[in-house]
Amino acid sequence: MKVQIGISNRHVHLTDEHLKKLFGKNYKLENVKDLNQPGQFVSNSKVMIKTLKGEINDVRVVGPTRDYTQVEISRTDAIKLGLNPPVRKSGDLIGSSPITLIGPRGIVDLEYGCIIADRHIHITPKQKEVYGLSNYDKVTVVLQGEKGGTIGNVSLKVSEESYFELHLDTDDANAHLVRNGDLAIIIEGEDL
């Protein structure tokens, strides 16, 4: 079956505490664009992310605030920063890479929190059943085109509140020359 592709550029999720520290006491994230996942939005708030070896400016904060602070980057970004972050699911942060966030009003030094997000598909429990994927936590997906191929280790991220969508980072998208809104094809479940 087909699934729409959503490409995630590097971005940051913040706790309430870190939002205040970076942007000031009464700062609120403004929703400038709804993302497809219900409740999630792009803000116009940006931070610098920095290590001893490099820095990247204007990294967008995705709202709303969460109960963890997380920096999601691509391997291309990681090379620029001299980091080797693990591939992780959102929120699975223990032992991930250290990084510093710099906002207009303050600095946050994270002991860990920087990851390469795993490839994943947002899916409801009902869709998982209907699409015959009940027995799988992961699937293989075909990306079509001149530099197409298949990608493995695509997690099924199951939630009642989700919009059916395959999330890829910019490296996966650029390697395969796919764009936001293109369709990919789920070809098989991967055994646990």
Place this chain on the structure above:
Amino acid sequence: MKVQIGISNRHVHLTDEHLKKLFGKNYKLENVKDLNQPGQFVSNSKVMIKTLKGEINDVRVVGPTRDYTQVEISRTDAIKLGLNPPVRKSGDLIGSSPITLIGPRGIVDLEYGCIIADRHIHITPKQKEVYGLSNYDKVTVVLQGEKGGTIGNVSLKVSEESYFELHLDTDDANAHLVRNGDLAIIIEGEDL
């Protein structure tokens, strides 16, 4: 069968004429490191590549000079430069993207010459036969690992003088988390 991976960062090939124009009349490329492909080498000569929308510094010239000038970049680079270069074999340049090269002694405006290099395997005619690939111009290859998968449209670039090696651009390498010298697996030929 297995094949070693060689990752090509963005680079430039120059004609004798363009080398002179960019670096001066009596300039010679110096071999600072042999590449695996016989006769090819990394030089310490660098140019800026530039469009109206962006520029990238310190792009290495690969020697020796050729009978065409060619700029090989990744899609990630292309986005930075506001270009949409075609995926092409080396030397197949008609209709590819325009770009400007800036060296220490001069400027070269190319009407075309900027490409995303196709994925390809350097192979001798003998190896092609021995490996059972005589009927194919392209193959599918498995890249293993946490962000592994298969890549299609991998051309077989046949030459008597070649070192058996899979050349990928940095987007393909970074998307799949593979490194120089890793092994990939050729799984099938693709029909012409």
